[in-house]
Amino acid sequence: MHDIADLAGSAHDLNASTVVEALLERETLGPTGVGHGVALPHARIAGLEEVLGVFLLLEKPIDFDAVDRQPVDLVFALLAPEEAGVEHLKALALVSRTLRDPALCTKLRANRDAATLYTILTEAEAVKAA
Template sequence: MKFVDLLKTEAVKVVASASSKKRLMHDIADVAAGAYGLSESEVFEALMERETLGPTGVGHGVALPHARVSQLTEVVGVFILLEKPIDFDAIDRQPVDVVFALFAPEEAGVEHLKALALVSRTLREGMTCAKLRANPDPATLYTILTEVEGVQAA
């Protein structure tokens, strides 16, 4: 599995200001609806429901919200770079500014886990996050995300 399989260019956004975690989830749902033709309300509800199980802020300013969505047949993603970090109830209590949301079909098994592992492994790399934070242009962000795996594979 590769980022290029998970992410469309139109699913990469820079958000100037999200006032709260809930507002960010609305923004993610809006991007997912536009990029993948999903129901914005279903995506939002699925994300919020998943967050009740435990926060998906993984530390170092990174969050990996994820949910299952009935309309999907494959795992897809949304990448958001926040210009202003927000409180996300992350495990290290640090505000979040790098967000990669994953959406999987209701019956997804191992593919969902592989995608989550790929994203987690990539965003744990300090250099990758530094490059993402330094480039607030969606096209550049997409390139960074889709090229990083080629460097890792080498």
């Protein structure tokens, strides 16, 4: 969670400690490792104005208490404003649907370049919207 918080902090100008605390608090409600090497940690954070995301491709898979007990190497964290209702749920559903695609996950795992990873993730949504 600390790596997620550090990345979110630098990418979105957030306090990393606040992000870690919110993610860990949410994780106590139930694990966000959804299976097949994917985790979708998410939390609501006071002061945010929009839903933000952070994607990590881990070099070495970690235990994330996933439902299938498999280690996780693809992590997409969502951070939402405290008052975000539907937007947070829509974003979480979109990311979940996207990362349920085995072919897309294979593409993500085969690439290490940040720009390529971004393109893979954003093109997946563009194709589904068309």
